[in-house]
Amino acid sequence: MPTTSPSAPSALETTLTRAWLRRGPLACALWPVSLLFRGLAGLRAAAFRLGLGNSEKLPVPVVVVGNIFIGGTGKTPLTIWLVQALRAAGFTPGVVSRGFGSKDSAPRPVGPASTPREVGDEPVLIAARTGCPVMVGRSRAAAGRALLAAHPQVDIIVTDDGLQHYALQRDVEVVLFDGRGVGNGWTLPAGPLREPPSRRRDFTVVNAAQLTPELAAAVAASAAAPRCHPVPSNPSDGAPAASSPHPARAPGAGDAGVWQMTLAGDTAERLQNRSEQATLLELAQRARSQGLRVAAAAGIGNPARFFGMLKAAGFDLIELPLPDHHDFLDRPFAQLEADLILMTEKDAVKCAQIEELRNDPRLWVVPVAARIDGALAQQIVEKCRGCSSA
Structure with missing residues (x-):
């Protein structure tokens, strides 16, 4: 059973993301370039502070x-x-x-x-x-x-x-x-900081x-x-x-x-009918008792955060990390063997615009609040x- 979507982040993006979390060989090799990036960013900010930019x-x-x-x-x-x-x-x-x-x-x-x-x-x-x-x-x-x-x-x-x-x-x-x-702690491209x-x-x-x-x-x-x-x-x-x-x-x-x-996300709403709701704990219990296959999709900057919240609620997941702002035009769920698919509210606003996805009864939205x-x-x-x- 697949654990990632065909539209998952590229190998280059994954490599850089991992390199940016530590000061390894790749990050060290890019460090001199990051000094230039940091200097240019600092000059730009200083120019505006001094009134040199509009x-x-x-x-x-x-x-x-x-x-x-x-x-x-x-x-x-x-x-x-x-x-x-x-x-x-x-x-x-x-x-x-x-x-x-x-x-x-x-x-x-x-x-x-x-x-x-x-x-x-x-x-x-x-x-x-x-x-x-x-x-x-x-x-x-x-x-x-x-x-x-x-x-x-x-x-x-x-x-x-x-x-x-x-x-x-x-x-x-x-x-x-x-x-x-x-x-x-380093700026681009040696690290993740602007x-x-x-x-x-x-x-x-x-x-x-x-x-x-x-x-x-x-x-x-x-x-x-x-x-x-x-x-x-x-x-x-x-x-x-x-x-x-x-x-x-x-x-x-x-x-x-x-x-x-x-x-915090405590409930899920069916995309097909947002008034149909269930708590995450209820859905997780239903999935376990009925042997349902559950997937989670997240086209956000840090999908692991969403997956971790669902796992904490008791779900055993197929994880589909998608690029941030993914448009879902590639129909990533078409060949997915899952009975229940959970997604972020940010992804739901796009899926709701696609008839095939809007009418997919497997799709559930998990709103979160800060x-x-x-x-x-x-x-x-x-x-x-x-x-x-x-």
């Missing part, structure tokens, strides 16, 4: 959710969590995104009829889960302007990715890692089941510095006060702190309230 300030606070580790670390669930937290704090948030695979470079709104091929899979998912205005475009600044013009009630913008998109000024930066930490671990940011979040002191120390920003100065909370304006340190914030991680995020200490949201809100508008 960088636009929007009239509302901008919060960037991004990563320096290449590939997926869980930005979309974090973005959804942050939008919901900002709304609960009294803001009216909107989201801008590049929209991976989007057909247009000009700003384009994400509506109920938008498809992943038109605007990208993650923006479709964010719009569906949050109900807030979402705009995609190659230029985040242009997308932000278009979003504010179309939705003047929006008073804060969250950008899904775009950490290195310095043409848009930001008030708060949230950098997300996962259990892989910083890998071997920028060095010491990159300045306001908050560091780690998407991992266990946040060990070693992992927290590896991802902590040694040069963390706030982008704007928060003002003290005034109880009369309803702004939540910043909380004291707590277990989810790694001790000794510096002023920026390191916050733990976990992804779980983070609420004090992080309070501190982000406090910073946003203290950032002046343009």
Whole structure:
């Protein structure tokens, strides 16, 4: 029985991914090139800081959710969590995104009829889960302007990715890692990082089941510095006060702190009819008692994270790791001998657009939600309230 899909990541990608987790012969051979990459990235960032590059300030606070580790670390669930937290704090948030695979470079709104091929899979998912205005475009600044013009009630913008998109000024930066930490700690192509671990940011979040002191120390920003100065909370304006340190914030991680995020998925929904639901524990028990063959597909940056969650729920899986943003046009399940196929919600938004897959009764979607200490949201809100508008 196959354990991987024909569309699994290439051998080159797999080799590099493994090499990036340690400082072995291949990584060491590429290290001199990584110094050049790191230097160019640093010069580019410095040019924008010194005002040598065109960088636009929007009239509302901008919060960037991004990563320096290449590939997926869980930005979309974090973005959804942050939008919901900002709304609960009294803001009216909107989201801008590049929209991976989007057909247009000009700003384009994400509506109920938008498809992943038109605007990208993650923006479709964010719009569906949050109900807030979402705009995609190659230029985040242009997308932000278009979003504010179309939705003047929006008073804060969250950008899904775009950490290195310095043409848009930001008030708060949230950098997300996962259990892989910083890998071997080197920048591309010798390592998995777009920028060095010491990159300045306001908050560091780690998407991992266990946040060990070693992992927290590896991802902590040694040069963390706030982008704007928060003002003290005034109880009369309803702004939540910043909380004291707590277990989810790694001790000794510096002023920026390191916050733990976990992804929780307790139920599954049949793709053919999303109202038909079952808990993962129920499905796993049913599969064992009936001898069902169960597969799991994940076209995300780190499929192992999804597979691990399902195994923890009791599933014995055929694993199908797919390339990030996989479009499913190659029909990867056609020859798969499985009675039940579990997939991520990000993959489901694309499969739902393909009739053959939409009507496949074997396909079940596993929505996940980010779980983070609420004090992080309070501190982000406090910073946003203290950032002046343009």
